[in-house]
Amino acid sequence: MADTDDDEDNIVLDSQTDSLSYAYGVSFTKGLEEYLKQMNADSTYVDVFCDGVEIAFNDSENKDKDKAKHTGYALGLQLEQIFQEQSKATSLKLSRKAFLEGFIDAASGKETRITKDNAIFIAEDSIDEANRSYAIGMLMTEGFDAYLTQMGIDKEKDELFKSIKESFKAIDKPEDYNYYLGMMIGNQLNTMYQNATASLSGSQEDIIITRELVLSGFIDAFKNESLLTPDNANKIIEDDSRLILQKKNASKIEENDKFMAEKAKETGVKQVIGSKVLYKVLTEGHGSVPTSEEATVVVHYEGYLPNGTKFDSSYDRNSPAEFKLNQVIRGWTEALLQMPIGSVWMVYIPQELAYGERGAGEAIPPYSPLIFKVELLNIK
Numbered sequence: 001m002a003d004t005d006d007d008e009d010n011i012v013l014d015s016q017t018d019s020l021s022y023a024y025g026v027s028f029t030k031g032l033e034e035y036l037k038q039m040n041a042d043s044t045y046v047d048v049f050c051d052g053v054e055i056a057f058n059d060s061e062n063k064d065k066d067k068a069k070h071t072g073y074a075l076g077l078q079l080e081q082i083f084q085e086q087s088k089a090t091s092l093k094l095s096r097k098a099f100l101e102g103f104i105d106a107a108s109g110k111e112t113r114i115t116k117d118n119a120i121f122i123a124e125d126s127i128d129e130a131n132r133s134y135a136i137g138m139l140m141t142e143g144f145d146a147y148l149t150q151m152g153i154d155k156e157k158d159e160l161f162k163s164i165k166e167s168f169k170a171i172d173k174p175e176d177y178n179y180y181l182g183m184m185i186g187n188q189l190n191t192m193y194q195n196a197t198a199s200l201s202g203s204q205e206d207i208i209i210t211r212e213l214v215l216s217g218f219i220d221a222f223k224n225e226s227l228l229t230p231d232n233a234n235k236i237i238e239d240d241s242r243l244i245l246q247k248k249n250a251s252k253i254e255e256n257d258k259f260m261a262e263k264a265k266e267t268g269v270k271q272v273i274g275s276k277v278l279y280k281v282l283t284e285g286h287g288s289v290p291t292s293e294e295a296t297v298v299v300h301y302e303g304y305l306p307n308g309t310k311f312d313s314s315y316d317r318n319s320p321a322e323f324k325l326n327q328v329i330r331g332w333t334e335a336l337l338q339m340p341i342g343s344v345w346m347v348y349i350p351q352e353l354a355y356g357e358r359g360a361g362e363a364i365p366p367y368s369p370l371i372f373k374v375e376l377l378n379i380k
Contacts, residue, residue, distance in 0.1 A: 011216055011227065020240045021209040025217020026226050026233035028192050032185070039081065045178035050219050052182020057189050057215055068153050072163025074184040077177075079103060079140065079168050086136055095133040100168055102137025107144050108161055114138070189218055200244055208244060245357045249367050253351070256369050259306050260350050269348070275334040278348040282373070287341025290379050293326040293333055298378040304371040311363040320377055329354050331370070339376050347372045 013019045041049065056073075059066040079100070087094050102119075105112045114122060119135040126132040153160060167180040193214050200208040217233070220226040228236070246253065260278065263269055268280045290297060300320050303312040314321045325333045331349030339345060351367045359366040 011213070011220075013213075013227065016240055016243075017208065017210060018213055019236050020244075021213035022217035023228055023233035023236040023240075024193070024196050024209055025214040025219075026221040026228050026230060027237060028189055028214070028218050029221040030230070032222060036181070039077070039181060041181055042174050042178055045175055046223065048175055049178045049182040049185075050222065052179040052184075053186040053189060053219065054182075054215060056183035056186025057193075057211070058186075067151065068157040068160040069163045070183055070187050071148075071151055071153055072160045073167040073180045074187055075160075076164040076167030076170075077180055077184050079164065080171055082140055083168075092127070092132065093129055094136065095129050096168075098130040098133035099137040100165065102134035103140050104137075104161055104164065106138040106141040112138055189215070200241060200248075242357060245366070249357070252367050256306070256351050256367055260348065260369055263348050272335055272338055275331075275353075276350050277331050277335050277353060279335060280346040280348075281343065282346060283342070283344035283375075285340035285343030285376060287376075288379060289340050290325060290337050293337070294324060296322060296324050296380040297336055297376060298322045298380065299336075300375040300377060302373045304373075305364070306369055306371065322380075329370075332372070332374075335374070336376065339374070341376050341379060344373065344375045347374050 011022070013022055036049075056066075056070050059070065083094065083096065083099055086099075102112070104110075106116075112119075114131065114135060116138065119138045122128075122131050122135040123139055126135070148154075148160075167177075167184075170176040170180055193209070193211065196214075197209055217226065217228070221228075221230075221233075226233075260276075264271065264278055266280075269278050270280070271278055298320050299322075300314045301312075302310060302315055304310050325336055329349070331347070331353035334353065335345070335347045335349070349370045349372070351369050354368065354370045355364055355366070357366050359368065364370070
């Protein structure tokens with residue numbers, strides 16, 4: 001926990017939720033400084049930038065009202081970046097006005113003054129500055145409709161294109177430019193906040209971290225006034241997230257621990273020495289045993305969930321796997337260090353020695369024990 005001393009307006013982190021929320025905000029500034037340099041942000045307008053972040057982040061709760069406007073600001077800035085890149089890529093001058101006009105006409109579905117097929121030719125070969133710039137702007141709309149669909153934004157919204165124009169034209173107005181830049185970052189911050197909340201809670205309704213302290217942590221860290229160092233923030237996130245997820249998944253963890261306990265009682269099932277991993281010998285091997293975690297092994301294997309679902313098999317691929325023992329989940333390492341060449345074992349790995357709270361994609365859920373049929377073919 002962290003707190004401050006004097007001013008009653010200072011932030012006090014007096015609960016797990018407070019500390020975790022603030023820590024997430026701090027962590028979300030990673031890479032921000034370098035990105036803002038690339039975007040030609042002006043440090044003179046730090047407070048203006050932060051105002052933009054705060055307004056966009058808070059307004060993002062009013063999804064239908066402000067999403068088109070804020071997305072437009074972000075797209076306008078990205079379009080400005082593209083224009084600068086295109087300008088550097090050609091020895092011929094480009095017109096900002098014609099470039100923007102070409103983009104807006106094509107993106108909004110208006111009738112363009114040149115066809116798309118001709119635009120490709122004109123963008124590459126025309127010496128006419130206005131037409132070439134217009135054509136390049138048209139070509140920058142590739143994927144635009146799909147992006148709007150993904151964001152859930154109506155292409156017909158006038159607010160979208162109005163905001164694109166405003167932020168694109170702000171390059172010569174540094175205060176406005178940095179404000180729009182802040183709004184773009186505020187939108188991104190909201191997305192990161194939602195992703196973090198969903199990963200901890202499983203639903204947006206079950207709030208684990210708070211918007212206010214996420215924003216405070218972000219702004220404080222950006223201004224180098226944070227109550228937490230980046231390392232401290234990351235440790236809080238790692239430790240608290242694990243505890244929260246364990247609490248939320250207590251029944252699942254208990255069920256999976258029971259599976260391992262019942263498996264240990266079965267005839268022929270043994271425990272790997274010095275490990276929680278269980279195994280059952282199907283074929284007794286008489287070859288050598290790996291002597292270190294640096295050893296490379298060649299194996300055939302099949303992987304199953306406790307419900308019998310097969311999620312992976314080198315047998316099905318007709319291709320043995322080869323890897324170092326320190327490059328796989330811990331349960332594999334501990335089992336194979338005691339397995340002679342020629343052995344075929346059923347190996348039962350508790351969730352904490354498998355993928356734990358992370359799971360592995362869609363195939364392996366969090367906190368799942370894993371069952372493997374393993375055949376050790378060779379040691380290199």
